Amino acid sequence: MSNYYKNYSRRRFLTHTSLGVAATLLPNWSGAMQGMAMLPQMPKRTASPTFKPDVEFELRCERGAVPILTGQQTRVFQYRAKLLKGPDNTLVTLPDSYLGPLIQLQRGQKVRIHLQNALPEASVTHWHGLHVPAEMDGHPVYAINPGESLVYEFEVLNRAGLHIYHPHPHEATATQVYYGLAGAIRVSDAEETALELPSGAYELPIVIQDRAFDADNQLAYGHGMHASMMGNYGDRILVNGRADYQLDVDSRAYRLRIMNGSNARIYKLGWDDGTPITVLGVDGGLLAAPEVKPYLMLAPGERLDVWADFSGRNPGTLLTLRSLAFSGALPSMGMMMNHSSLPLGSDFPIMTFKIARKIDDSPKLPKQLASLTPLTLNQCSNPNQPRPIAISEGHMAMLLNGHAYEYNNPLPTERIPVNTIQLMEIFHEHGGHGGMGMGRRHGSGGGRHGRMGMMMSMAHPIHLHGQQFQIISRSIEDADDAGYASVRDGFIESGLKDTVLVMPGETVRIIKPFQDFKGLFMYHCHNLEHEDMGMMREFLIE
Template sequence: MRRRSFLALAGMTAITGATGLALGGCGGAQGNEGTLSLTTPLRIPPVLDPAPGKDGVKRFDLRLRQGRTELLPGKTARTWGINGTHLGPTLRARRGDRVAMTVTNTLDEASTLHWHGMRLPAAMDGGPHQMVEPGATWAPEWTVDQPAATTWYHPHPHGQIGLHVYRGLAGLFLLDDTHDPGLPHTYGVDDIPLIVQDRKFRSDGELDEHFGGTFGPLADDVLINGTYGPYFRVTTTMVRFRVLNGANAHVFTLGFADEREFHVVASDAGLLDRPVAVRRLRISPGERFEIVVAFDPGEEVLLKSFDGDAEIEDGAYDLLRLAAAPRLTPSPGLPARLTSLVPPPPGKRTRTFRLYGTHINKHHMDMTRIDEVVPAGAREVWEVDNITFSHNFHIHEVVFRVLDIDGERPPEHLRGPKDTVYVPGKTKVRLAVEFGRHTDPRTPYMYHCHILKHEDKGMMGQFVIVPPGTENSTPRTLTGAGHTHH
């Protein structure tokens, strides 16, 4: 571990002791640079994009399953998945679609599926209040009403999120709309999903489920779409990669071994104004970025994660070998403009959220407590003040824009629509938050750190969206919290 990270963690001994977290989150991860052959074809998750029924509704049948999967070569591990034994299909829908999910739980314990990045009624959100018991089926339904974006889905059972995601419950949910900026779009050919996750393994190939340290599991074995040591054969001159950090805690700083420039074209909730050229891209758990990379015929290059300056991104990693065919199909040029983002309007109210250990505003999560009441359609500024070690911050249902980081304007690739933001230790981030219009004073949405051990420890709060003018009369206590589906 580098000296800066060591000193940062050494100064946190009293803090972590007070929160019940043991020091040492980064000690198990040192990097895998130069140790992999990268010869396994990258697995591309199958697409689930059902045709609408006679009633115009697209119906998705999803089953939470357990089984065994070969993650390390020649060894199998006990895993969970959706419609398979590990991870889930890539769901696909368009703006305006009416979608209906049938989520059947065949596991031996309760879980949920949360639609991370989706704007929808709170009762359909799949948070800890929508638990699905073993043998039960949950059937949320909503109309997709947001721009094209790379969203995802994962479990959200309070106190067990980290374990359920770690075992394999996760998948992408791609949204399309009528606006076509001219980006690569053929799924599996020049539009490639990359679900990046680190995992610890025992010598027999089983997952090591010991979640010690400040941050939980931080490991040197990295899977992409569940593939160990992957490569992808490039057949076009430009490729769009939809990158999801699906790890429990690991922050990755992406780039290429030859230091080539690439372009960020979208963040969590949709397109940027224009392509932004970068050579490094930091992505924390739960965040998504879409990038476009140019290739020459016959070349090979490594997608890597570089050693960073946070205590949860130590070490360099070889992630994916990209091997270009001798002849490549020409791609259209990268458009100069992608969309027209309107500057966020000034917030009418500012709320402050102080991150301390695994508390937010000195509170741990309470399923019966409503922490914030927000009028429908509100525009607010949320100030996230991290006074301890690394965290990030995710808000359900909303779209936000990063206004500033420690008073400075964010880099251009962080100025687009987002729902999750990395907040390094001793850093203050201000967000311009846009709330939706689905009202429900009895069913909350969540805001929380998306480092899953922190979330499971209680670093989460609840808010409800209510009709304007009813904020003061909305109860702050829920009765019968923790609804389950049988």
């Protein structure tokens, strides 16, 4: 093992040791750490002789070094893949990038993946957005040690959409993603193909991440209590694993498949010339019809499908995609402690498009996109009693439904009958007791949130594994809140989602199906530092 990776492992040990010291000194932190002990380890799944794959490939987690900044190469973790069976375009390598290959699948295909771990630590891979059986979902209990392998087998049940694959090991997701383990999955189907949307060279994956580097061009991860509580923020923006990203484009329409691959950073996407943004789809695929927004909010784990029309622009013209200014996502105390040169909510460029060639031929934006049948309250098993997902932030604690992560110990509201559709309500709850409200709505000292709760409240991207859900309503306690006003016009509430950004004081109601598969399915904050410190729970589908 190189000195770098020895130091990396030593830093993780010291970080966890410091958390252990905090647990002995701080009662709320001790409560938050309950259930965070070592998980059981499931037997390593091997290939089933009765499963006949249409697509089969090896996916290897390994160490590497890539050029990101000028000068010395940067040491990273990365996915490498080798196609064993299937269409030649199944695996598409992103040029000059540490990111894993773009995995291209079709609805209805049967897929077998041989995951191999060549890292210095345990890992497992989650297929973020895919509807797969519980044992194929990348639960931390299926993590494999260095030198081991694991076989995934599943049918692609999802409609067309862009999804993510990334590690999901217990208490180590944030660092493994930060050091490079991530990639995109593109699922296509007949309905999408028939629309003849921009494709090939005119369909561009855009993976946005923020990273910090030391003087030797090595990734610098922000260990410490502040990073755990607020999330880890870098001061360099990378697109597809590259800095200062610029693309040459023709003067025609493109399809941008945008993914937020950051650990914690939320983006407010907008064009530098004020052009409105046309949205084709979100996490779960195409919308019923295009929607136009002045800007778009994009939280970690979310995806956007954007129609970008450069028609009529002259060669040499530059158009920059920026993250525009916003506020209200972090508590005031967290903002004061944030000494980054690129604070959350600041205005900065993400990437630049340069018109390189003028052409006259360009596709037209379809007026209708996908056939979507909206989910309704009448379909829900609990139309008058939504299942709660209560967000609570207290002193050294980030919890869901009043509890930190506990393996296979669901609350009564987390036990769900299979093949049902459920109404769920995600909200911020602070009872003045460090966030131990057990999912009940109550207030203390200053309304439902309480004084400490209001001081600590921050935005959380909540991700639910399994099938995508539908947002049916958003409401905010303070409709005149300036922070919420700076983001509210950037939410897409139609279509299917698997991750939703919940701002401070906000309540989001969703309808989510729990069909086909029994077992344990996780839900958690996709601020990965929060996930690793225990802001994760499980649904038991039975």
